[in-house]
Amino acid sequence: MVQHGKYRALVAAAALALGAGPAAGACRLALAMGFDISRSVDATDYAIQRDGILAALAAPEVVRALLGSDDHVLLALYEWSGQGSQSIVVAWTAVRSQADIDRIAASIAAHTRGEDKLPTALGEALDFGADLLNRAGDCAARTLDISGDGRNNIGEEPEKVRKRRGLEGILVNGLAIGGHESGIAIYYRQRLISGRGAFVEVARVHADFPRAFRRKLERELTEQLLGTIETGENAG
Structure with missing residues (x-):
């Protein structure tokens, strides 16, 4: 794993590589993020999660990673819990300016x-x-990031969805939150994530979510995206 102190160099390298191509102004990454609001996530946990997302979007390193290239990032966020219970929080939004980030945060x-x-x-x-x-x-790249604090306990298992869907061209990362179920990070690694370079970020407990989310987001916007550029292919 790349150390946190190296992220700034990665941001600069990714911005240079992405901005140098002939298709300036294209979408370099579509990043969809799903957040667990099931019954194990109480009101305090939910507030920590929401505030952690807002803090990450305000962090200078994340802002630079989002805006450091002519080629933009598309962001979407949704909440999920039981069967048929998914809700869009932020529809697909092209991030080209600080005003776009501010609108996402306001939503x-x-x-x-x-x-x-x-x-x-x-x-x-x-x-x-x-x-x-x-x-x-x-x-140019598509990434799905799902955070949660528990194993699937209703409906189709994630590994069966992976097999059925194929998920061609989609990189699936996870943010596993401990404190409610043991071994959740291992479960996410074995059952959820997929694609070359996919990873699981870990929050020991819900209180650790803001740090873990920010680190995960920086990695997706810098190290992981730069790897996609260097190999010249989507991680799928």
């Missing part, structure tokens, strides 16, 4: 949480995220 801050007493349909969260990415349009 997150204003969002009202959905049903909070439902089980954990992780497989459906994966299926929904894949459909969402398939509606993003043309982008």
